[in-house]
Amino acid sequence: MIQMFNVFKNYDPVSPALIDISLHIRKGEFVFISGPSGAGKTTFLKLIYREELPTQGQILVNRRNIAKLPPSKIPYLRRSMGIVFQDFKLLNNKTIFDNVSFVLKILGVPVSVTKKKVFNMLRMVDIHHKMKSLPPQLSGGEQQRVVIARALINDPALLLADEPTGNLDPELSMEIMRLFEEANQKGTTVVVATHNPALIGCISNKRVIMLDKGRIVRYY
Numbered sequence: 001m002i003q004m005f006n007v008f009k010n011y012d013p014v015s016p017a018l019i020d021i022s023l024h025i026r027k028g029e030f031v032f033i034s035g036p037s038g039a040g041k042t043t044f045l046k047l048i049y050r051e052e053l054p055t056q057g058q059i060l061v062n063r064r065n066i067a068k069l070p071p072s073k074i075p076y077l078r079r080s081m082g083i084v085f086q087d088f089k090l091l092n093n094k095t096i097f098d099n100v101s102f103v104l105k106i107l108g109v110p111v112s113v114t115k116k117k118v119f120n121m122l123r124m125v126d127i128h129h130k131m132k133s134l135p136p137q138l139s140g141g142e143q144q145r146v147v148i149a150r151a152l153i154n155d156p157a158l159l160l161a162d163e164p165t166g167n168l169d170p171e172l173s174m175e176i177m178r179l180f181e182e183a184n185q186k187g188t189t190v191v192v193a194t195h196n197p198a199l200i201g202c203i204s205n206k207r208v209i210m211l212d213k214g215r216i217v218r219y220y
Contacts, residue, residue: 001025001026001027001028001029001061001062001157001158001189002023002024002025002048002059002060002061002158002189002191003023003024003025003058003059003060004021004022004023004024004047004057004058004059004060005022005057005058005059005060006020006021006022006056006057006058007020007021007022007047007054007056007057007058007059008020008021008054008055008056008057009040009043009047009052009054009055009214010055016055016214017040017043017214018040018043018044018047018054018214018215019213019214019215020057020215021044021057021215021216023209023216025189025191026189027187027189028184028187028188028189029189029190029206029207030180030181030184030189030190030192030203030205030206030207031189031190031191031192031206031207031208031209032191032192032193032194032199032200032203032206032207032208032209033045033191033192033193033194033209033211034193034194034195034197034200034208034209034210034211035195035210035211035212035217036195036212037195038213039195039211039212039213039214040211040213040214041162041193041194041195041211042086042162042193044193044211045083045160045162045191045193047059048061048066048158048160048191049077049078049081049083049160050066050069050074050077050078053067054067061077061158062080062157064077079103079106079107079154080156080157080158081156081157081158081159081160082150082151082152082153082154082156082158082159082160082188083151083159083160083161084144084147084148084151084159084160084161084162084164085147085162086162086163086166088135088143088144088146088147089147090135090143090146090147090150091135092134092135092136093134094134094135095131095132095133095134096122096127096130096131096132096133096134096135096138096146097118097122097131097132099135099146099150100118100121100122100146100149100150100153101114101115101118101153102150103150103153103154104117104118104153104154107154117153118131118149118153119131121149121152121153122146122149124149124179125145125146125148125149125175125176125179126145126172127142127145127146127149130142139167140167141167141168141169141172143167144164144165144166144167144168145168145172145176147164148161148164148176148179152179152183155183155186155188156183156188157187157188157189158188158189158191159180159183159184159188159189159190159191160191161180161190161191161192161193162193163193163194163195163196164176164180164192164194165177165194165196165199170198173196173198173199174202177199177202177203178202180192180203181203207219207220208220
């Protein structure tokens, strides 16, 4: 699913974000990218969904060298992904329902099916009662739940989540991780960046890649 070969990412020459990363994340795996703040976790995810380009090295997603994708093809790459952004990236002038249903509309899913899927997904993250609200009317934790619903709505082949429970209480955090685990059991490859050991501990069948100062320092 994801292969990296000697990947480096430099934002400046003094403090590289990633240093010589080589790994293989197989289809259907549940993988945590862990490490302290500044370890390179967010940069790692941004390279996979082509928000950033590597300074050096090669990245394959589904055997495609994504660094060579023209800008016009990047939206097609992301259609097969669900992405939980740390800064949400919600459309503030659209309702919660519209934010979550956006991908389904692009794919031409019938309106009746879209309405049912979106309501059920919003109910699963306990935000269905706010479906007619705009994002600025929601708290940070509520917005985070909307982002998670949006990421899962299309049953993505690949789910990328950057600190997905940072604004949520422990009980809801565990529920979100159960949703991720269910998606994984249905075949979705899940990659979660987190520094929270409690999240890692609640998933039994997983692999953990530890980063520190841009380097892989441990696998388990």
